[in-house]
Amino acid sequence: MNLIAWMIIACEIAFWIVIILGLATRYMFKKQKLSFFILALTPVVDFFLLIVTSVDLYRGATATYAHAIAAVYIGISIAFGKSMIQWADERFQYYVIKSGEKPRRRYGKEYAKHYFKSWIQHLVAYAIGAALLAAMMYIVPNGKTNVLQNVVEFWTVIVGIDFLLSLSNFVWPKKEKESGYTNS
Secondary structure (H helix, E strand, C coil), rough: CCHHHHHHHHHHHHHHHHHHHHHHHHHHCCCCHHHHHHHHHHHHHHHHHHHHHHHHHCCCCCCCCCCCCCHHHHHHHHHHHHHHHHHHHHHHHHHHCCCCCCCCEEEEEHHHHHHHHHHHHHHHHHHHHHHHHHHHHHHHHCCCCHHHHHHHHHHHHHHHHHHHHHHHHHHHHCCCCCCCCCCC
């Protein structure tokens, strides 16, 4: 595995460590300002990965799937970062601190709207990631960026499929599962 692949793994681990530390600081140690500061470090992790990836390509490395995944990771992290922190926050409160409401599942039109909102976030992630991939293709000399172009094309198809899935939730809404037993 190359340096960039290891950096992606390290940054993903760092992202979740920062979130867990931020939430622990907020709820266990009751330090709101420090918690906000720690949680605000999540984009720093992304920025670090962007710098390492760009420097590697600028120094003449042939673009690999690891470089492409770094751009995808950054786009997803920026677009979904706030909602991922909110998701973790709700579960941390309920399952670790034993306070707050139990995270609920969505069904029907509410689920369809929520899924569509997440598709819009996916589209934003795609725009950011594709822009980063385009910048990488500009940095790397010709002939060394086929992998990056392949990832953009594949991701374009995935965003399209996700859009169709999003629309399907309005046509065929997700229904709550029936429990397997009755009270008779």
